[in-house]
Amino acid sequence: MSKPTPLSGFPEFLPEQRIIEQQVVATLARTFELHGFANIETRAVEPLDQLLRKGETSKEVYVLRRLQARDDEHSDTSKDKGLGLHFDLTVPFARYVLENAGKLDFPFRRYQIQPVWRGERPQEGRYRQFTQADIDIVGRDSLSPHHDAEIARVMLDALGRLAQPDLLGLPGFRLQVNNRKLIQGFYAGLGAPDVDEVMRLVDKLDKLAPEEVHRLLVAEAGLTGDQADACLALAGIHATDDSFVDRVRALGVSHDLLEEGLEELAGLIRACAPLNSERVRIVADLSIARGLDYYTGTVFETRLDGYESLGSICSGGRYDALASDGRNTYPGVGISLGVSRVLVPLLQRGALVADRKVPSVVLVAVTDEESRPAAEAIATALRARDIACETHPDAAKFGKQIRHAERRGIPYVWFCQQDGSGEVKDIRSGNQVPADPDTWQPPSQDLHPRITTEGKQHQ
Incomplete structure (x- = not known):
């Protein structure tokens, strides 16, 4: 076609x-x-x-x-x-x-x-x-x-x-x-x-x-x-x-x-x-x-x-x-x-x-396919608290997963640790901190995509 x-x-x-x-x-x-x-x-x-x-x-x-x-x-x-x-x-x-x-x-x-x-x-x-x-x-x-x-x-x-x-x-x-x-x-x-x-x-x-x-x-x-x-x-x-x-x-x-x-x-x-x-x-x-x-x-x-x-x-x-x-x-x-x-x-x-292409606030990284159920469980816990998120489609290198989030405008990437704990990274600032999916909350301005007027110079 x-x-x-x-x-x-x-x-x-x-x-x-x-x-x-x-x-x-x-x-x-x-x-x-x-x-x-x-x-x-x-x-x-x-x-x-x-x-x-x-x-x-x-x-x-x-x-x-x-x-x-x-x-x-x-x-x-x-x-x-x-x-x-x-x-x-x-x-x-x-x-x-x-x-x-x-x-x-x-x-x-x-x-x-x-x-x-x-x-x-x-x-x-x-x-x-x-x-x-x-x-x-x-x-x-x-x-x-x-x-x-x-x-x-x-x-x-x-x-x-x-x-x-x-x-x-x-x-x-x-x-x-x-x-x-x-x-x-x-x-x-x-x-x-x-x-x-x-x-x-x-x-x-x-x-x-x-x-x-x-x-x-x-x-x-x-x-x-x-x-x-x-x-x-x-x-x-x-x-x-x-x-x-x-x-x-x-x-x-x-x-x-x-x-x-x-x-x-x-x-x-x-x-x-x-x-x-x-x-x-x-x-x-x-x-x-x-x-x-x-x-x-x-x-x-x-x-x-x-x-x-x-x-x-x-x-x-x-x-x-x-x-x-x-x-x-x-x-x-x-x-x-x-x-x-x-x-x-x-x-x-x-x-x-818009500052991002998707509603997602968080991309949950996938270490390997065996750990995907754990990543999905974290995503489910975040969604239960009205935090929009998605898991990465494949277990690529973390650098590639971060770039995937950047292209879509997703501000945070969640990493699952081997001991079951987690860390979340603000990919804009590079700041990475320990996080619990049952309590972590992004700043209110990040919860939803925002409209910007950066493109006005193109008028």
Whole structure:
């Protein structure tokens, strides 16, 4: 068999890279649970009519079908027609809420960390299979706006933990927030003939120059030059406090929906301000709108400092009518972190490395095959005390066994003595001391692989 060619857009990790991903996922899960969010997992497939009804285009959905399935109506697989892999975790979650509403307590708080599939052109930060971490709070018929601020606070906490030097050590995250009521009310108060089209075009400011967006607003949205100027003036407002309210009102536009959006956004910014730090901060950014059509209020986007080319790595918002069974409506607010979107470019650039390739803290050396049972007994005793270890695969010379540990990043080698005693060697320092497998304990920083940023010079 010839060497296989990697599939573009389906990233895979080496063991030492997977260690980093596992630590990130564990940190996110622990943070979400500290805030009282319950974990769920939904199936990988959904009916196509569900996947396509919330603003996504059909070209991004992978269809699921048996290789031998027939297209005619007499096929015994016809019941499986119309299935696709989910492209995000929000649409499956909406279906999950409807199916289990009678068993859930509302407001229902959930987190999910799962792969999703999206058929778009692969590029840095964008993949065909990738892992997302989502949190949502869903109510029945109503959901207080203070939950919007709660979602932001939870993600700020999670991002702050990821940015710490002992984990990813990243320069920082900027959580940008806006409110669609605010911008829709502003455009309506301005007299825009097509509010949705204006919102769609202004949302292109992260890709197009303001002059080009101005031209499109006049040519495609039917605005006058002065109206287009006002839209760009609104989009240019950014603030880390509620000072943006006065700046918006100074533009001279009034509308009830605008006032409602200003009030909600100002409340969110004030609620989150205490969490601003050197590594994470929340910013009112009145240029963002989000492309999906189910957002009805708060919208989030997040940039990673120094990696702005990745675009938004964490986004979401408020949706007041994503799920409904005809009797009850289930409004919610959520945010999704693109775990792969952050990690894959950093790993590919060598910006993050793990200090070992395996979980093992100790390699138990094997003197000869006759003594292997004794070595395995020592390993068993260490594992009983939650110390990860392995025995050497063969009875090679000790120098070779030490080099085996060095290549894998295992910090300690355990030697069994002829009299039944043991000694453990820290191969980094060369220090070797007597040890008992029932009592010996490595330093806490050695118990698990650690993430370092030694590779940052390769950026």
